[in-house]
Amino acid sequence: MRELPDGRLVVAFHGDDDRRRVFDISRLPLPGWHQPLAAAVAERTGPGGGLRTFSAATTGWGAQSRLVKFLASLPQPPTSPDQLTPDHLEAFHDHRANSTPTTALRDLGEARMLFTLTSLRDKVTAEVLDHVQRRLPTPRTPEPATAAPDAENPPASAKRLTSGYSDGELERLLAALRADAAKIRDRIRAGEDLLRRYRADPLALDERDQDLGRMLEQMAATGQVPTPAAVRPSPFCPERQELAGRLFLRLRDLSPLMLLQAALSERNGETIKELPVRHRVLEGRAVELVIVKRRRGARRWFETVTWEIGAPGRELHTPGGFYLLLLELTARSRQRCTSPLLWSVWRNGHGAGLGVADDHFAPFQDSLSCTSVLPTAWAANRSRPLLADPQPSTGAEGASPATAVPRLPLQVSFNRVKTSMEVRRTKRMGGHLPSAAKSNSMPVLFRNYLSGDPVITAWAEEVLGEALIDAEQAARQAHDRAVQAAGGGPRVLNGPVDTSALQDSGLSPAMAGKAAAGDLDTGWTACADHDRHPLTQEPCQVTFLDCFHCGNCLVTRDHLPRLLGLLDALAQRRRELAEDVWWVRYGPAWVAVRQDILAKFTPAELQQAQVDKPHDALLDLVENPWEMP
Incomplete structure (x- = not known):
């Protein structure tokens, strides 16, 4: 912060992204605010502040300026910070919420940060400090649209897609990016090769190549693009654009090259825009450079990365190899503008309003948003436009192909x-x-x-489905092994429960009578011989859950209600345990009940048992307390 000789009070900003700006406090109203506000802005944008990039500082300055200008517009404005009240801030929020609701909370948040700085904290009242430190109000829910949007003419404010691409869309996009990047590479390398041959021996070239080589020599020496012969001179003639592209990268080339570098390096657009020239090649196999990763907090923006170079000719498939290719393609323009950033291009100076024919510049040197990169326009204007996957038809069955939903351009x-x-x-x-x-x-x-990404959601559902199938098969195999070892599994009687039917199942008359009377019932089934387990030939020591694999297990129609209650208890336990733990502990019993027992009863029998189903609490009793979840 400093005061200029003409009386203006300014704050000079130099960000961590090496961009600069001067904020003129004197241009704001309310002179009584200037001195403390300048000190607060200097603290907020200084080395220890939170606004350390050009875009962040500019956004914060905009919010601060809007606050002061609003206060000045009030009938009785607070002429100094000590006159500010919570009602002023409430009115400011309501004004912003009514005019620009998307930035209302951001402006209020910036006001909170501003008034809690040491430069202003002691100059406002305690009521104002209490007010700004309260929780910010919840964003207002937008009102639903009253009419359905027109599919053929979507509104300008329609929400852009932010989800990822399907596998097919991504493959088509990467193929298009590599194809266009290869054309740009071959175009500039062909121009460099012709220039090299012209410098070596002009007479070895035919007349057409001699004329083109002469113009390329002039371009390489001066950076200026001449108007080709037999072309009417014009500041905007397309022939100059084509000629410039033989040695220089152009603005229209940025979209495919930047998108491909973003895909190969798996970095966001901001990082790609600020790729540096400075790098180090490690044993010819990788390139090391320091990149910028914003929004990580103060002094945590820079990260050293190592990118694979790959084999010769594979530069379009590896991040390091493509980075070195981009250095090659931008070298001549960078010599003219001497930028420390990777991206340097040629542009028509007349089209940029510079009053000169040619200009070599770094498009993201001063600001990340000073040059528009339009990926969707690039995708739509290619000779083979990129299209999104076909949308599912919502028409009636049997609709003719002529009424099918048309394929939309791919949003890139x-x-x-x-x-x-x-x-x-x-x-x-x-x-x-x-x-x-x-x-x-x-x-x-x-x-x-x-x-919420549809691709990862579908993949996760597929993986989960396969995992559940594997777990069920493992439980089925565990049940089969237990059945073979324990006498062949349960005996199921799906008819009337009487002594004769029980004797037909292999029980002795005495045991059949006990079973018919319910004297052999255990937890959920009945046991034909508790004193002699089929595997050990000794009194049974297993839990009731292991009964479903045992040859002594007897299941009748009377056991169905308890078995259905057990299935409900297992379902509840499944919500409480991890899937792999549940399948190991309860999966074999669940498979036995579902596939070996219930499948042998009719739907009517199961429906009747559902009516008499008890609330099963036995599962908590048959397990050891330390085994319960």
């Missing part, structure tokens, strides 16, 4: 590319988040990229 953005690569890496790691987390923490990876 850095966010969707980043999400897709995060999903692909997570799937490759088998869903293990600690291994899949690369440029973000596990909570950020799940919350911002994986949660």
Whole structure:
């Protein structure tokens, strides 16, 4: 913060992203606020403040300026910070919520940070400090639309997709990016090769190549693109654009190159825009550079990464090899603008309003948003436009193909590319988040990229389904092994429960009478011979859950209500335990009841048993207390 000779009070900003700006406090109303506000802005944007990039500082300055201008517009404005009241801040929030609701909370949050700084904290009342430190109000829910949007003419404010691409869409996108990047590479390398041959021996070239080589020589020496012969001179003639592309990267080339680098490196668009020139090649196999990863907190933005270079000719498939290729393609323009950033391009100076024919510049040197990169326009304007996957038809059955839903252009953005690569890496790691987390923490990876994404959701459902099938098969095999070892499994009587039917199942008359009277009942079934287990030939020592594998187990129609109650208890326990633990502990018994017992009764018998089903509490009693979840 300093006061200029002309009386203006300004704050000079130099961010961690090496971008600069001067905030003129004197241009704001309410002169009584200028001195403390300048000190607060200097503290907020200084080395220890939270606004340490050009975009963050500019956004914060905008919120602070809007607050002061609103206070000045009041009938009785607070002319100094000590006159500010909570009612003023409430009125400011209501004004912003009515005019621009999307930024109302952000402006109020910036006011909170501003008034809690040491420069302003002692100059406002305690009531104001208490007010700004309260929880911010909940965002208002937008009113539902009154009419359905027009599919052919969607509104300009329609929400852009942020989910990742399907596997087919991603493959088509990567193929298109590599194809366009290869065209750009071959175009510039062909121009460099012609320039080299022209410098070596102009007379060895035919007349057409000699003329083109002469113009390329002039471009390489001066950076200026001449108007080709036999072309009418014009500031915007397309022939100059085509000629410039033989040696220089152009603005229209940025979209495919930046998107491909984002996909290969699995980084977001902001990081790709700020890729540096400075790097180190490690034994010809990898390239090491320091990249910028924003929104990690103060002094945590820079990260050293190592990218694989790959085999010669594979530069379009590895992040390090493609980075070195980009250095090659941008080298000539970077010599003219001397930028420390990777991206340097040629542009028509007349089209940029510079008053000159040619300009070599770094498009993201001053700000990440100063140059528009339109990935969706690139995808739609290709000779073979990229299309999204066909949408499922919602028409009636038997509709003619002419009424099918048309395929829409693919929405391309850095966010969707980043999400897709995060999903692909997570799937490759088998869903293990600690291994899949690369440029973000596990909570950020799940919350911002994986949660709700249709591709990862479908994959997770498929994996879970396969895991459940594997677990059920393992339980089935465990049950079969137990049945073979314990006498062949339960005997099921699906008819009337009387002594003759029980004798027909192999019971002695005495045991059949006891079974018919219910004297042999155990937990959920009956036991034909408790004193001699089929496996040990000794008194039974197993739990009631193991009865379902035993040859002494007897199941009749009278046991159905208790068995259905047991299944409900197992279902409740399944919600309390991990799937793998539940299947190991209860899976064999569940399989035996579902497949070996209930399948032998009719639907009418099961429906009647459902009416008499008890609330099963026996499962808590048959297990040891330390085994309960």
